[in-house]
Amino acid sequence: MLETLLPILIFAALALAVLGAVRRIRLWRQGRPARVAILGGLAAMPRRYLIDLHHVVARDKVMSNTHVATAGGFVSAAALMILVHGLGFDTPLLGGLLLAASTVMFAGSLFVARRRLDPPARLSRGPWMRLPKSLLAFSLGVFLITLPTIGVLPPGFSQGAGHWLLALVLAALVTWGLGEMFFGMTWGGPMKHAFAGALHLAFHRRPERFSSKNGHAGRSTGLKALNLENPEAPLGVETPVDFTWNQRLGFDACVQCGRCEAVCPAFAAGQPLNPKKLIQDMVIGMVGGSDAAYAGSPYPGKPLGEHHGDPQGPIVARQGKALVDAETLWSCTTCRACVEECPMMIEHVDAIVDMRRFLTLEHGNTPNKGAEVLDNLIATDNPGGFDPGSRLHWAADLDLPLMSDVKQVDVLLWLGDGAFDMRNQRTLRALVKVLRAAGVDFAVLGNEERDSGDVARRLGDEATFQSLARRNIATLSQYRFLRIVTCDPHSFHVLGNEYGELGGNYTVSHHSTYIAELHDAGRLAFAPWKGGKVTYHDPCYLGRYNGEYEAPRNVLKALGIDVAEMGRSGFRSRCCGGGGGAPITDIPGKQRIPDMRMNDVRETGAELVAVGCPQCTAMLEGVVDTPAEVRDIAELVADALVLESDSGRSKHRNQPAFEEVT
Amino acid sequence: MQPDSRPFEVAVLVSVGRHPLTGRARRADHDARGLELALGLGRHLDRLQVRAVHAGRHDSGNDTALRGYLGMGLAELTLVEQPDGADVIPALATVLTRSPPQLVVTGSRAECGEGSGLVPYALAERLGWPLVNGVVEVESIDNGVATLLQALPRGQRRRLAVRLPAILSVDGAAPAARQSAFGPAQRGELAPLQEAGVIDEAFAEWTFSPARRRPKRLKIIKATSARERFKAAAAKAEGGGGQVLSNVTSEQGAEAVYKLLEEEGVLR
CATH class of the missing domain: 3.40.50.620 (HUPs)
Structure with missing residues (x-):
C-alpha cells in the first residue's frame, strides 16, 4: 500500500509547494521594482549561504552544528526521497544514503527539540514549538519507510493485521513531515525561512555586503537615494507594498531566532522597538491582519493584538494605530547590531529609514527636536543652528591652512559638526597637533564645510541630505587632495559610502586609521603609557558599518596600552545611543543606552574608555556617576607624543594638547 | 448666523x-x-x-x-x-x-x-x-x-x-x-x-541696512544672595518713574516727550 501511496503523497506535497511558491513570489512582487542581478545572484547564492551566512550562524557553535545536521540532512533526504520513493529508484545504495541522511537529520532534530525544551526569551514560540516535532516526524517517517529498500525489515512487516496499522502510522508520519517541510515551506509555516532565505541571499538588496573570492566584504549604505526631481516619485515607504520586492522577500526570510532582539540597544533600554517584531509586522503587513498571533517578545510597553496591517494600508497611521507606531521607528539608533547578528542577512535599519522617510517627507512628523534640527540644517548647514561662519572659531589660534588658499593638499581634514561642540573641539585640537607632529600636509575647508548630511538622512529627510551632500561635493570638487581624514565616523561613512551615488567618490580614513598608518611609517613616536586600565568602545559607524576594528586597537597598542576588552566589543559592540538621530527624537524608555554602555565599561574595571567618535564621546560623557574618563584616541595620542625636537634631549611626556583651551 | x-x-x-x-x-x-x-x-x-x-x-x-x-x-x-x-x-x-x-x-x-x-x-x-x-x-x-x-x-x-x-x-x-x-x-x-x-x-528712496539687536537697558542687580537675585529676576517691571499727562495740548505733550528723549540720551 505504501508503495502506491508514497509517490502520490510526495508529488502532491511538491505540487502544493510549487503552487505556494508561485503565490508567495507573486506576493513579494507586489512591492516596488528593484534592479537585481537574477542569474548572478542565483549563482552567488551557494557561496553566500556557505560562507557569509554560515559565518554568522557559526557564532553559536551548537546551533550551527545543529543546523548543519538538520538542514543538510533534510536537503539530502528530501532529494533522495524523491528519487527513491517518488520515482522508484529504490536501489540499496540510494536507500542506504537516504537512511543515513534521515539519521543525520533526526540527530539534528533532537538538538532542535532540546533547545525548545526551555527556549530563551528571544526565541519565538507558537508554530516554532511545533517545528522540532515535525522535523522528527519527517526524519523518522522517511527512515522507517526506507528500511525495506535495503532489505532490512522487521519480521512480519508485510503480513498480518499489524501491516495495515503500521502502514497507516507511517503514512501519517510522512504526511505530517511532508506537510511541514514541503507545503509549509511556501505556505507560511516555520520552514518558510528556507525558501525565502535562499532567494533572499540570491536577490539581496545590498549584495556588496557579501564576501567575494578575492577579499573582504564591501562596505556600503543600504539607503538608496530618492528621486526628488520628479514630484510623482514616492518619498519613502508608506504601505507594505511600497517596499521593494526584494525587501519584502527579506522580511519573509526571518527565522524569528531573536538574535537581533538580544543585541538591540533600544530593546534593552525598554524603548518600544524589537527588530524581530518589526520584521514580523512587515510580514503581517504583506498579507494583512493583526499581530495577535505573533509569539515572540512584543515591543516593550506595547501589548500584542492592538495593531493591524493592510497590504495597501499605511504602516504608520497619522492618528491612532496602524501596523507600527511611529515611536517604534524613531527608537532605532541605526547601530546595525541587528543586521550584524541576523543569520538571514535581513536589513532592518534600511527598512526603518525607508519608513522614516515617509514620516518626515510626507507627514512632516519628525518627533521632538527633529523638526528643529532639520530646520537648522536647512538654514545654517549644521544641526545646532550655529552661525556657519563660526565653524573655525575653536582654531582661531591654530592658523589652520584653508583649502581655499592652498587648493592642493595631501590630507583634507574634515572637521564635522563637532567643530561647534566644545568637547569635540578638544579632540580636534589634539588631532591637529598629531598631524603637525607627523608633518602631514593637510588643510581644512573651514567655513566652506557643511554638515555631511548624516543626521538628516537618518531622520528621513533625504531632501536636506541631498542638498547638503551636493553642495559639499561641489565644494570638494574645487580642490585636489589625496584623501579625507576625519575624526567623525558618521562623516566618514557618509563621505565614503553615501556620496558615491551622488557623484562624490573619495578615499576617506578615520583618524585612528590614519594615525595607525603614520605610526607604522615611523612618523610618530609615543612615550610609554603610564595611566591605568583602558578599554575601547567601538563606534557603530566605524566598526559594524565600515569594518574598522583593528586600527584603533593598533594605535592604543602603539601607545603601550593593553586594552581590557568589554564583553561586547568589536562587531558586537553596544551602541552609545547617539546614532540615527536617536538623541534628537529621544523616545523614552526604561533606562538610557549610554548608561548601559558605561556599565559595560565598569565591568572591565577600566579607568579610561578610549573612543573614536564625537557622538560616542558626548553620549558616554553624559553619563552621571561615571566609572571612567572618556577620551578620544586623538587626545591620547597627542598626550603621548614625543616631538622630534625634544626626543634627543629628554623623553618626558608632552604636555596635554588641550591645555590652552579654557 | x-x-x-x-x-x-x-x-x-x-x-x-x-x-x-x-x-x-x-x-x-x-x-x-x-x-x-x-x-x-x-x-x-x-x-x-x-x-x-x-x-x-x-x-x-x-x-x-x-x-x-x-x-x-x-x-x-x-x-x-x-x-x-x-x-x-x-x-x-x-x-x-x-x-x-x-x-x-x-x-x-x-x-x-x-x-x-x-x-x-x-x-x-x-x-x-x-x-x-x-x-x-x-x-x-x-x-x-x-x-x-x-x-x-x-x-x-x-x-x-x-x-x-x-x-x-x-x-x-x-x-x-x-x-x-x-x-x-x-x-x-x-x-x-x-x-x-x-x-x-x-x-x-530708503536705504536698507541689516537690523541690529535693539539696545537693552542694563539692569544692575545689586543682590547679594540667591534669593534676592531670584526676586529681582522674577520681579514685575515697575513703573513709578513715568508721568501721566492728560488733558494737555499737543505742544505740551511734545515737549514732555522731547524732554524724556533728552534725558535718556536718545537726542543730544
Whole structure:
C-alpha cells in the first residue's frame, strides 16, 4: 500500500509547494521594482549561504552544528526521497544514503527539540514549538519507510493485521513531515525561512555586503537615494507594498531566532522597538491582519493584538494605530547590531529609514527636536543652528591652512559638526597637533564645510541630505587632495559610502586609521603609557558599518596600552545611543543606552574608555556617576607624543594638547 | 448666523522670511505660526477652508520659502503678483474684498524689507475690520463671534471676544508652527493672481541696512544672595518713574516727550 501511496503523497506535497511558491513570489512582487542581478545572484547564492551566512550562524557553535545536521540532512533526504520513493529508484545504495541522511537529520532534530525544551526569551514560540516535532516526524517517517529498500525489515512487516496499522502510522508520519517541510515551506509555516532565505541571499538588496573570492566584504549604505526631481516619485515607504520586492522577500526570510532582539540597544533600554517584531509586522503587513498571533517578545510597553496591517494600508497611521507606531521607528539608533547578528542577512535599519522617510517627507512628523534640527540644517548647514561662519572659531589660534588658499593638499581634514561642540573641539585640537607632529600636509575647508548630511538622512529627510551632500561635493570638487581624514565616523561613512551615488567618490580614513598608518611609517613616536586600565568602545559607524576594528586597537597598542576588552566589543559592540538621530527624537524608555554602555565599561574595571567618535564621546560623557574618563584616541595620542625636537634631549611626556583651551 | 453649508474661510497672509544668522529665505516664523493657528481651527469647525496669500514676486530665491508654507499641509498658495517695490496693501485689500474671508491671520512683522509691522493695521483700516494683535489661541467661534486669547507681557493672557470678520496678528507667543514636509511642499501649487501694483514711491528712496539687536537697558542687580537675585529676576517691571499727562495740548505733550528723549540720551 505504501508503495502506491508514497509517490502520490510526495508529488502532491511538491505540487502544493510549487503552487505556494508561485503565490508567495507573486506576493513579494507586489512591492516596488528593484534592479537585481537574477542569474548572478542565483549563482552567488551557494557561496553566500556557505560562507557569509554560515559565518554568522557559526557564532553559536551548537546551533550551527545543529543546523548543519538538520538542514543538510533534510536537503539530502528530501532529494533522495524523491528519487527513491517518488520515482522508484529504490536501489540499496540510494536507500542506504537516504537512511543515513534521515539519521543525520533526526540527530539534528533532537538538538532542535532540546533547545525548545526551555527556549530563551528571544526565541519565538507558537508554530516554532511545533517545528522540532515535525522535523522528527519527517526524519523518522522517511527512515522507517526506507528500511525495506535495503532489505532490512522487521519480521512480519508485510503480513498480518499489524501491516495495515503500521502502514497507516507511517503514512501519517510522512504526511505530517511532508506537510511541514514541503507545503509549509511556501505556505507560511516555520520552514518558510528556507525558501525565502535562499532567494533572499540570491536577490539581496545590498549584495556588496557579501564576501567575494578575492577579499573582504564591501562596505556600503543600504539607503538608496530618492528621486526628488520628479514630484510623482514616492518619498519613502508608506504601505507594505511600497517596499521593494526584494525587501519584502527579506522580511519573509526571518527565522524569528531573536538574535537581533538580544543585541538591540533600544530593546534593552525598554524603548518600544524589537527588530524581530518589526520584521514580523512587515510580514503581517504583506498579507494583512493583526499581530495577535505573533509569539515572540512584543515591543516593550506595547501589548500584542492592538495593531493591524493592510497590504495597501499605511504602516504608520497619522492618528491612532496602524501596523507600527511611529515611536517604534524613531527608537532605532541605526547601530546595525541587528543586521550584524541576523543569520538571514535581513536589513532592518534600511527598512526603518525607508519608513522614516515617509514620516518626515510626507507627514512632516519628525518627533521632538527633529523638526528643529532639520530646520537648522536647512538654514545654517549644521544641526545646532550655529552661525556657519563660526565653524573655525575653536582654531582661531591654530592658523589652520584653508583649502581655499592652498587648493592642493595631501590630507583634507574634515572637521564635522563637532567643530561647534566644545568637547569635540578638544579632540580636534589634539588631532591637529598629531598631524603637525607627523608633518602631514593637510588643510581644512573651514567655513566652506557643511554638515555631511548624516543626521538628516537618518531622520528621513533625504531632501536636506541631498542638498547638503551636493553642495559639499561641489565644494570638494574645487580642490585636489589625496584623501579625507576625519575624526567623525558618521562623516566618514557618509563621505565614503553615501556620496558615491551622488557623484562624490573619495578615499576617506578615520583618524585612528590614519594615525595607525603614520605610526607604522615611523612618523610618530609615543612615550610609554603610564595611566591605568583602558578599554575601547567601538563606534557603530566605524566598526559594524565600515569594518574598522583593528586600527584603533593598533594605535592604543602603539601607545603601550593593553586594552581590557568589554564583553561586547568589536562587531558586537553596544551602541552609545547617539546614532540615527536617536538623541534628537529621544523616545523614552526604561533606562538610557549610554548608561548601559558605561556599565559595560565598569565591568572591565577600566579607568579610561578610549573612543573614536564625537557622538560616542558626548553620549558616554553624559553619563552621571561615571566609572571612567572618556577620551578620544586623538587626545591620547597627542598626550603621548614625543616631538622630534625634544626626543634627543629628554623623553618626558608632552604636555596635554588641550591645555590652552579654557 | 453662518449657514452651515458654507465653509469657514480663513486667509493667512504669509511673507518670505529671512534667517537671522544666514539670511537665507525661509518661511517667516510669525507667519508660519499664524498659519498653524489657522490650521488648528479645524478643532472648532466642521468645514474649514484655509487660504494662504502671499503678495510679491515668485522667483528661485524665495521658492523654497513659499513652499515651506505649502509643506504645512496646503494644496495651494495664492500668489498675488506684485512688482518689486510695490506697496502690497492695496493689492491685498482688493483681493480680500473680492472674496472676503471671515478671518484674516497675519504675522506681527516681516523678517526683512520694511518690517514696520504695519500691514495688519493698514489692512484693518482699509477693510474697516477689527484687529487683535498678539493672538495665541482661538478658543471658539460661535455665531460670528470669535473668543480669543491674547498674549500680554510676562505670560499673561487676556480673553477677548471679537466680531467677525476680523484680522488677527500673531507673534512669537503663539504655538510653534508644525514641521514643513518636503513632499506636500513640492506638490503644492503656487496659484498666481495678477493684481495691479502700486509702487511705493517713498520706499524707493530708503536705504536698507541689516537690523541690529535693539539696545537693552542694563539692569544692575545689586543682590547679594540667591534669593534676592531670584526676586529681582522674577520681579514685575515697575513703573513709578513715568508721568501721566492728560488733558494737555499737543505742544505740551511734545515737549514732555522731547524732554524724556533728552534725558535718556536718545537726542543730544
